[in-house]
Amino acid sequence: MHAPSLLLFVSLLVSSLPAAAQYPTAPTPGQRSVSVSGSAEVKVAPDEILLNVGVETRHPRLDEAKKLNDESVRAALALLKRDGVPDKDVQTDYISIEPRYEYESDNRAALTQARAVPLVYVVRKSIGIRLTRVNEFENVLSGLLANGVQYIHGIEFRTSQLRKHRDAARALAVQAAKEKADALTQAMGVKRGAVQSISESYSGGWWRGGGGWGAGGGQMMQNVMQNAGGGEASEGGALSVGQISVNASVNATFAIE
Template sequence: MTVALWMLLVVVWPAVAHARDGAGPETSTITVSATGRVVCPPDHVIATFGMETAGRSLADAQRRNHAVMAKVMERLRSLDIAPEHIQTSSFTITPQYRPSPPRSSGATPLPPEIIGYVVGNTVTVDVRKPEQMGAVIEGVLAAGVNQFHGLQWGLVDERLAQVEALKQAAASARNKAQALSETLGVRLARIISVNEEGRLVQPMPRLARTMAAMEVDGGTAPVSPGEIQVEASVTLVYEIAPN
């Protein structure tokens, strides 16, 4: 017991500091930090997917892309995805050139010849019912989507979770300060400063199968939302005084 107490004193003593406020008396302080964590299920998920269509002319490639996009929108409407939660995040047009034939040294290169176009369209969907995510992926795949860029789970309003994590962190920091003051034989006089910060830790789910594999066997995308972890850290500086 004596050894344990001595080790505790050695570890925590650097947290006790002395400060001088201008010409006033010296002030002794204790600085403590703690982190609070709140874990909760996500209540929405952002999915990003895209489609590329090719055509010998730009008009043909755009027409094909528009046809796929119309089917995608129809599928999303059938799942009650609100229009304001669907956004085109990128649109690209890429010319395709005929490969240059071999030429002898010193010959004048031929000008590039466009033989077609590829039109790309990337769409971001905010799904407010995470349990629908598997059906959303299956639906857009059936509509003609051929690219999938991932999922991002989150909370529509994370403020309540942040406040709860902050309360936990503050209580834990206060308990640490009380334990230190009792061990060192001093009392906590007042709080001099409070600093806090928070962050959101998101899960990183992966699809168990590729979109091509799902297209072959017609299965529903096996998507697991996991949990969202909200963290908040608090640092308290206490003035201490003799008992």
């Protein structure tokens, strides 16, 4: 008895729905945008130096080669202690023992029968050093080379305030990106709108020079200091720690109004 009334109510309800609900509208086109990049470089003086040096000794007997190496390392560590370098900033981080052989053969045609005869043992150790008194770098290095150290494996000039300098470089990079976006949009007769996306990247904060067990310490040291940058030489010395760069880059996309 109530079926016709129910059907009439449902029909009226469907016919009253908005047209958009019955027929979805097409998506609106994406907003116009401009993508730019900005970069900045901040030059700072390093306030700490990471130095890695090496000691190498040779002897036909392994125990003597190790003994000579231990003596040279002790001399280097004693020099660092006299120069006031804290124990926590000194670490032995590489040790190797390499026997050098002369190969002989009972039958020259049969190399598989060759026997190895050790001629000499080569013992190597490296010492990692962190210097926070940068102005004493030259004296410490000269003292190490005069007290058992033969090799300079690496020198790294760093800043302990890397976060602060990265923040400064990032702020400059953001400003550069905004100015570039303003220049582009103004040239096209439009205005820069709100930022839609942004990303950042960093580099720098240190400068590294490297050597190796086969590298000549004096020549490598000369090259390191020539490439370190244009700072002033330490008073009374010939070496300069120069400056290091902290770089930041920003990629940003802005809406166009």
